[in-house]
Amino acid sequence: xxxxxxxxxxxxxxxxxxxxxxxxxxxxxxxxxxxxxxxxxxxxxxxxxxxxxxxxxxxxxxxxxxxxxxxxxxxxxxxxxxxxxxxxxxxxxxxxxxxxxxxxxxxxxxxxxxxxxxxxxxxxxxxxxxxxxxxxxxxxxxxxxxxxxxxxxxxxxxxxxxxxxxxxxxxxxxxxxxxxxxxxxxxxxxxxxxxxxxxxxxxxxxxxxxxxxxxxxxxxxxxxxxxxxxxxxxxxxxxxxxxxxxxxxxxxxxxxxxxxxxxxxxxxxxxxxxxxxxxxxxxxxxxxxxxxxxxxxxxxxxxx
Numbered sequence: 081x082x083x084x085x086x087x088x089x090x091x092x093x094x095x096x097x098x099x100x101x102x103x104x105x106x107x108x109x110x111x112x113x114x115x116x117x118x119x120x121x122x123x124x125x126x127x128x129x130x131x132x133x134x135x136x137x138x139x140x141x142x143x144x145x146x147x148x149x150x151x152x153x154x155x156x157x158x159x160x161x162x163x164x165x166x167x168x169x170x171x172x173x174x175x176x177x178x179x180x181x182x183x184x185x186x187x188x189x190x191x192x193x194x195x196x197x198x199x200x201x202x203x204x205x206x207x208x209x210x211x212x213x214x215x216x217x218x219x220x221x222x223x224x225x226x227x228x229x230x231x232x233x234x235x236x237x238x239x240x241x242x243x244x245x246x247x248x249x250x251x252x253x254x255x256x257x258x259x260x261x262x263x264x265x266x267x268x269x270x271x272x273x274x275x276x277x278x279x280x281x282x283x284x285x286x287x288x289x290x291x292x293x294x295x296x297x298x299x300x301x302x303x304x305x306x307x308x309x310x311x312x313x314x315x316x317x318x319x320x321x322x323x324x325x326x327x328x329x330x331x332x333x334x335x336x337x338x339x340x341x342x343x344x345x346x347x348x349x350x351x352x353x354x355x356x357x358x359x360x361x362x363x364x365x366x367x368x369x370x371x372x373x374x375x376x377x378x379x380x381x382x383x384x
Contacts, residue, residue, distance in 0.1 A: 109183040114366035118181020120172050122359035129351035136344035141345040147242035148347045186214035208264040214260025250306040250325045258299040266291035284361040292356025301341035
């Protein structure tokens with residue numbers, strides 16, 4: 081694309097946003113755009129740490145017994161800078177529709193619950209339920225891309241990727257509590273500060289960081305089981321080692337030790353703080369940029 085074409089495209093996009101055309105878009109379309117953009121931005125920002133985390137979780141040869149810093153050095157030596165972003169293309173392709181669906185369905189589920197189950201009130205329980213349902217919906221729609229991303233990131237050096245079948249159940253079991261807790265904690269923390277403070281980027285980043293940190297801590301063992309089940313056909317000959325999530329948890333504890341359930345958690349802390357913080361903050365900022373009405377004024381699914 082030439083400079084004149086790029087300038088023209090930028091001018092057209094800017095005109096669309098500044099003009100009335102953006103206001104003609106349905107609210108759910110704006111939420112899809114805001115969620116997808118926020119997810120892609122956050123995921124790319126922490127891609128190197130995500131690659132190392134997966135290598136530690138899946139006990140990849142040469143990585144399972146060394147620390148984060150040594151893992152980064154080893155990966156840089158074997159694959160160079162591109163190695164830090166191996167699998168990130170699939171990750172971004174997955175995260176755009178995933179985040180778009182996650183945020184949009186969260187907003188729509190939240191409105192639906194408020195309209196149909198007034199007994200629940202308007203507190204954080206609604207965010208917990210809406211977030212969990214939204215997480216499940218997004219996973220069901222994007223699971224094949226998540227599987228491809230994990231197996232691409234698992235490969236080191238010249239190994240050829242193998243995209244065998246894997247169960248969706250550990251993914252759903254892991255994402256439902258995490259997605260619910262993430263939205264629950266983020267919205268609850270925001271409620272405890274004034275509306276003026278809520279506009280602060282630092283407040284949004286802090287709330288998002290704590291939401292990701294606490295949510296991931298409680299559900300991390302399920303994430304480890306999920307990753308191992310996704311790559312188990314590449315690690316062992318014969319049948320699957322983990323027939324289900326509970327069997328996976330008990331097998332890991334008995335054969336690898338309970339510490340393996342938290343393998344890579346330290347780097348996940350480093351990754352999750354900027355990732356979730358950036359994601360939530362970028363989403364809120366995109367909502368303002370796209371002039372999405374405040375949540376309490378947003379129409380419900382049936383009304384839309």
